[in-house]
Amino acid sequence: xxxxxxxxxxLFPVFAAYFILFLVGKNVSGMWQLVSxxxxxxALGQAFNIFLGMTGYVDxxxxxxxxxxxxxMAIAITRLAHVEALGVLIVAIGFAMALVMAALxxxxxxxxxxxxxxxxxxxxxIGVNEGFRFxxxxxxxxxxxxxMIFTAQLNQILGRETASAxxxxxxxxxxxxxxxxxxxxxxxxxxxxxxxxxxxxREDEDAAVVMGINVTKYKIIAFITSASFAGxxxxxxxxxxxxxxxPPEVFEIHYTIEAIIIVLLGGAGTLLGPVAGALIYGISKxxxxxxxxxxxxxIFAPIIIIIIIxxxxxxxxxxxxxxxDSTLMRFII
Amino acid sequence: xxxxxxxxxxxRFGGLVAVNRVSLKINSGEFVGIVGPNGSGxxxxxxxxxxxxxPDKGDVFFEGKNITRLPPYKRAPLGLGRTFQIPRPxxxxxxxxxxxxxxxxxxxGGKINVDESLELADQIIERIGLGEHRKKRASTLTAxxxxxxxxxxxxxxxxxxxxxxxxxxxxxxxxxxxxxxxxKQIAVExxxxxVAMVEHIMRAVLGMAEKVIVLHQGSKLVDAPTKExxxxxxxxxxxxxxxxxx
Ligand SMILES: Nc1ncnc2c1ncn2[C@@H]1O[C@H](COP(=O)(O)OP(=O)(O)OP(=O)(O)O)[C@@H](O)[C@H]1O
Ligand SMILES: [Mg+2]
Numbered sequence: 078x079x080x081x082x083x084x085x086x087x088l089f090p091v092f093a094a095y096f097i098l099f100l101v102g103k104n105v106s107g108m109w110q111l112v113s114x115x116x117x118x119x120a121l122g123q124a125f126n127i128f129l130g131m132t133g134y135v136d137x138x139x140x141x142x143x144x145x146x147x148x149x150m151a152i153a154i155t156r157l158a159h160v161e162a163l164g165v166l167i168v169a170i171g172f173a174m175a176l177v178m179a180a181l182x183x184x185x186x187x188x189x190x191x192x193x194x195x196x197x198x199x200x201x202x203i204g205v206n207e208g209f210r211f212x213x214x215x216x217x218x219x220x221x222x223x224x225m226i227f228t229a230q231l232n233q234i235l236g237r238e239t240a241s242a243x244x245x246x247x248x249x250x251x252x253x254x255x256x257x258x259x260x261x262x263x264x265x266x267x268x269x270x271x272x273x274x275x276x277x278x279r280e281d282e283d284a285a286v287v288m289g290i291n292v293t294k295y296k297i298i299a300f301i302t303s304a305s306f307a308g309x310x311x312x313x314x315x316x317x318x319x320x321x322x323x324p325p326e327v328f329e330i331h332y333t334i335e336a337i338i339i340v341l342l343g344g345a346g347t348l349l350g351p352v353a354g355a356l357i358y359g360i361s362k363x364x365x366x367x368x369x370x371x372x373x374x375x376i377f378a379p380i381i382i383i384i385i386i387x388x389x390x391x392x393x394x395x396x397x398x399x400x401x402d403s404t405l406m407r408f409i410i
Numbered sequence: 411x412x413x414x415x416x417x418x419x420x421x422r423f424g425g426l427v428a429v430n431r432v433s434l435k436i437n438s439g440e441f442v443g444i445v446g447p448n449g450s451g452x453x454x455x456x457x458x459x460x461x462x463x464x465p466d467k468g469d470v471f472f473e474g475k476n477i478t479r480l481p482p483y484k485r486a487p488l489g490l491g492r493t494f495q496i497p498r499p500x501x502x503x504x505x506x507x508x509x510x511x512x513x514x515x516x517x518x519g520g521k522i523n524v525d526e527s528l529e530l531a532d533q534i535i536e537r538i539g540l541g542e543h544r545k546k547r548a549s550t551l552t553a554x555x556x557x558x559x560x561x562x563x564x565x566x567x568x569x570x571x572x573x574x575x576x577x578x579x580x581x582x583x584x585x586x587x588x589x590x591x592x593x594k595q596i597a598v599e600x601x602x603x604x605v606a607m608v609e610h611i612m613r614a615v616l617g618m619a620e621k622v623i624v625l626h627q628g629s630k631l632v633d634a635p636t637k638e639x640x641x642x643x644x645x646x647x648x649x650x651x652x653x654x655x656x
Contacts (some may be wrong), residue, residue: 079524086525269524273503276512280500288485289515289567318527346502401545 085270087348087410089337091260094352095119095253102249115359117314120256122339122351123331123336125214125308127263128299129337130346131272133279136196136300137333138186138205139307142179145209146308149175150316151225158230164186167234172312179308180301182209187300194282210328224323231320235237240320248318252310259306265409266299266410275299279346338381347405348410412474413438413571413603418636419468427461428454430628431468438570441594442605443619443636448525451628452607456573457607461485471516472571474584483604488595493577495607498502501549505540506531509562516567532568538562538592554581557587565596572597574606590618 095116102112123311125139153171157163163170177218190201214222266272274295277285285292315327335358343354361380388395392407400406414436421429429451444452444453457463461482469478472488488606491512500508509531513522520529535544538558543551548559557577564572584629597604607617622639624632632639639645 143548190453273507273524274516276503280502281498283462284498285499285511286482287462287486287492288511288563289483289519290511291483322501362583 083407085264086258088410089266089408090349091352092257094349095256099253109246109249111359111363114254114363115355116252116256117310118335118339118355118359119352120252120259120306120310120314121336122355123225123256123259123345124310125336126303126345126347126351127259127266127306128339130267130344130350131263131275131279132296132299133345134296135337136202136210137199137330138202139304139336140306140330140332141186141206141209141328142183142304143311143332144206145178145182145325146311147315147322147327148177148219148225149178149308150312151227151322152219152317152405154227154234154320155225155231158227158233164234171316172309174335175308175312175316176305179304179311180370180406183301183304186231186295186298191296191300206328206330206333210324210404212323213328216246222324224321226321227316228320231255231317244318244320248313251313251317255306255313260348262302262306264356264410266302268347271298276346290387340388340391341385344393344395344397347391347393349395350391350393357392368380411438412436413440413472416459417469417471418570419455419458419470420463421458421463424441427530429458429465429497432625432628432630434623434630434633435470436571436605438603439440439597440603440637441597441618441620442578442603444605444607444625445622446625446631450625453575454624454628455605455625456492456575456605459571459573460490464595471512486516486567487519489568490573490579491516491564491567492569493557493560493575496573496578497560498555499548499551499556499559501547502639503548504545505535505548505551505559506544507624508559509535509566510625512563512566513568516569518568527566534562534566537596538565547595552568553584558583561589561593568600569602571603571605574604576607594618 098112098115102109124222128139129135150168150171153167153174157167157170160167184203186205190198190205193201211220219225230244234240235243266275274290274292276286277288277290278292278295282292311327316322337360339354340351341354342357343352344350362373362377366376369376390398397406398410412435415430416434417587418433420427420431428465432455445451445454454463458465459475461480463505464479469476471477471634474490477485477488492557500511503511510524511529513530514524515528532544533543540555540558540562541620543555548556551559557580561574561577564574577587579614581589591606596602604618619636622632622634622636623630624639624645632642632645
């Protein structure tokens with residue numbers, strides 16, 4: 078029993094960080110917008126870490142899962158808005174669709190690309206995102222490049238006031254909940270055979286296979302899990318918060334790069350890493366854009382590169398290494 | 411009982427025949443030494459048995475079952491464990507976690523949970539003499555410690571057949587003697603057949619093997635009880651280059 082509880086100690090610092098973020102946003106005036114961005118980065122980092130961090134495979138098409146999730150919610154709202162009996166349930170159906178669509182896309186991509194090793198996988202995934210965008214635009218799927226705007230339907234389903242509260246506050250709370258769930262799942266994986274298999278294949282895939290690990294199976298588990306969370310984040314941050322979707326906005330590789338930076342900065346494969354990465358990245362980006370508007374990328378890019386070179390295992394990875402034997406480390410993995 | 415059987419197994423790399431029509435039998439619980447000069451095909455033979463490569467010709471049987479085209483991750487659960495010539499630890503994981511991976515995915519596979527695997531890992535680590543390194547990252551071990559960890563990891567798989575590719579190279583002769591007798595003891599207790607690649611270290615062969623298989627340019631030259639094999643004039647010529655001094 079005690080052991081089971083101890084197993085979940087590492088969630089404390091993660092949840093503490095989320096809690097403090099929430100309190101600051103709620104109580105310090107003018108902070109909610111920053112907190113909202115940070116929560117988005119936390120959820121994104123935590124979700125991507127399950128794949129990137131735990132397997133060591135880089136997916137340059139990751140944002141496609143968020144995009145598809147956004148469409149899942151958009152489709153549910155636009156197609157079901159007229160069914161009055163459903164009410165708020167439509168949003169729940171939207172989440173289910175986002176989850177299923179992102180998961181299906183990940184199965185399709187993973188079944189092909191995850192048979193490729195490391196760098197080849199990364200190259201193969203570069204095309205996924207762009208390909209999907211051109212498919213939607215070219216074949217005029219889901220309104221093609223006209224996109225979908227569903228402000229009216231959302232207002233109709235929830236009422237104007239609730240819809241507005243959703244986009245300014247509740248959507249961010251849902252993102253927070255997604256981040257919490259992703260942390261739970263990450264820790265659960267870490268402590269189970271899945272985590273051991275993923276560590277083994279990340280370190281040496283050939284040795285892992287000979288040790289009896291079906292590496293493709295475990296990579297796909299991590300991929301689907303990570304993609305599903307991305308779908309939920311998209312459905313929330315990009316559909317509920319801003320009730321419209323256009324292909325070039327959601328299939329934008331820029332977000333994949335941000336997610337990679339967040340995971341690497343904080344510490345790939347650690348539980349607390351994505352949170353640390355999200356906070357460092359989000360806060361510095363925010364203040365740089367205020368104090369040095371226009372120059373942020375010029376200053377930001379080299380700083381990030383230097384940090385990643387100095388701490389190849391990320392901030393949390395370095396902490397773990399330096400304070401290995403202290404009791405505090407029971408809380409940080 | 412015949413545990414492993416190879417029938418006319420051939421493996422080519424381009425024009426090079428790395429393993430040439432090799433047939434052999436390993437009985438359960440048997441200790442077999444494989445020797446042969448550099449490039450004679452020993453590691454390739456191990457790779458064919460563990461499934462890293464599939465043969466171009468011939469068949470591999472394990473406990474009578476044809477496993478020629480079975481992927482490696484399906485062979486481990488049958489009871490096939492191995493170590494690598496160049497150690498391949500899971501570097502960022504601790505020694506304990508490395509060994510636990512062996513327990514989790516080896517022949518105990520479905521029957522053992524994470525906690526039990528870690529407990530088993532602790533026992534094996536203690537027995538193999540790595541107790542004090544238990545919580546270290548595998549990447550921080552010395553070369554010899556890594557080799558020992560690989561043996562522990564393979565033993566945790568509870569194999570019926572353990573393939574050791576130069577598991578003791580670089581060790582002090584005294585440590586080799588100790589390690590050999592320890593492994594032999596464990597192997598007898600658990601009825602593990604061992605095929606050990608023991609180039610350059612004749613004392614390890616003599617200390618451990620009941621049978622010696624000599625490879626030369628990919629072909630099996632000799633397959634005989636240890637003493638007999640080492641006295642075989644072809645072996646003396648090809649492998650030792652000189653008669654055994656004794
Ligand atoms: N993956 C590969 N691709 C091409 N050639 C290979 C490959 N693996 C082995 N070889 C070649 O096959 C032959 C046998 O190699 P192998 O590694 O099996 O020999 P070995 O007996 O283990 O040698 P050593 O004592 O050096 O470990 C060598 O000529 C080697 O160069
Ligand atoms: Mg070799």
